[in-house]
Amino acid sequence: MAPRRQGYTGKPCLALFMLIAMLYFAVPESIDICRDCSCFGTLQHVSCKGIFRVGAQLKHTFKDVAFRGLDLNVPHSKLSPDLFQNRTGTIHLDLSENGLKFIDDGLFTILRQVKSLALSLNALTAIPVFHNLTSLQELYLRFNNIRSIGSNLKAHAPKLNELMLDHNRITFVQGDHFPEELENLGLSFNKITSIDRGSLSGLLQLQEVDLTGNLISQISSGSFLLPVLKTVILNNNRISEISKDAFRPELDKIYLNNNRLSELGNISCIPSLKGLYVSYQIAVSAAYRIL
Incomplete structure (x- = not known):
């Protein structure tokens, strides 16, 4: 028989048990x-x-x-x-x-x-x-x-x-369906076929819209003439024609990569434009960037 340790009272185990219990009940359910x-x-x-x-x-x-x-x-x-x-x-x-x-x-x-x-x-x-x-x-x-x-x-x-x-x-967008205070709108990879003057009308606070990966073939006049709009993203569509005065003259950036444009028209003449991205077109092979 192993000798019994002298002075052992079991108090350390009791103290450890009490500590564990305190921690357990202190944790919220x-x-x-x-x-x-x-x-x-x-x-x-x-x-x-x-x-x-x-x-x-x-x-x-x-x-x-x-x-x-x-x-x-x-x-x-x-x-x-x-x-x-x-x-x-x-x-x-x-x-x-x-x-x-x-x-x-x-x-x-x-x-x-x-x-x-x-x-x-x-x-x-x-x-x-x-x-x-x-x-x-x-x-x-x-x-x-x-x-x-x-x-x-x-x-x-x-x-x-x-x-x-x-x-x-989504196949169709109408500006009067959106809240008027909208600043950022994401509509990428839907089935939208066209953008015209009424698509975003009334969105006076809109700063950025992303329409990447839709089925848009034409941008009509006045489509993006919104007072504080800064960025328009139209990558990966079927755009072959952009009407005159489609974009706000104070735009910062326009993304038109992977479309079907054969010419830029008056887009490159937007005075405040900081970035114009039109790479991988059928007839426009080089990427343009205005700084």
Whole structure:
């Protein structure tokens, strides 16, 4: 029999146990919404990457802490309207890559403080109705199946200044469908066939528009005559003709790479132009740049 150590009382083990218990109970509980939730910083950002439990509520209230971001990876096609009933202070909401096909009209109604909303990489066929999102400034709807824009955004998201609709199936754009405060518009890799004077009309704050990878063959007169527009991106289209006075004289940059232009017309005479990019044309093989 091994000799018993003298003076051993077990107190160190007890102290270690108490320390572990204190640390365990000091850690804030996870949100009961998915299997794998993690909190960062002072609970200003919550990331849920596990399996969403349909109909589950955000049971932990964290009354003294306001969530500033909520990132849910939800592998379901529909969300319950009461999902955010206890999260009215959410400012940044990311619901990307969740296979969402439909969003209930009332889902975001109580999120009146949301400034940034991401719904990219889903299966939406239309822009959701955003009732009461009067604080919304940034909306990301990339990689969906949206076919038209409609008037929903102008009516319910009047403060929107950044709208990303890249990689959808939009065929037609009309300026009076967009919020008037829009500054940055992404429409690349859609199925837009033409741009004319009415396509962006009324967007008096628009500074940049990206129409890369569409089916545009002609730029009509007045298409980009907007008062503060600085950058127009039209790469990878089928443009063979650009009408006179199509662009604002104060433009900074025009991107026309990979089109079908045989001449530049009056584009190169824009006095304020800092960059003109027209490489890989059928008849214009060299890249031009004005500094």
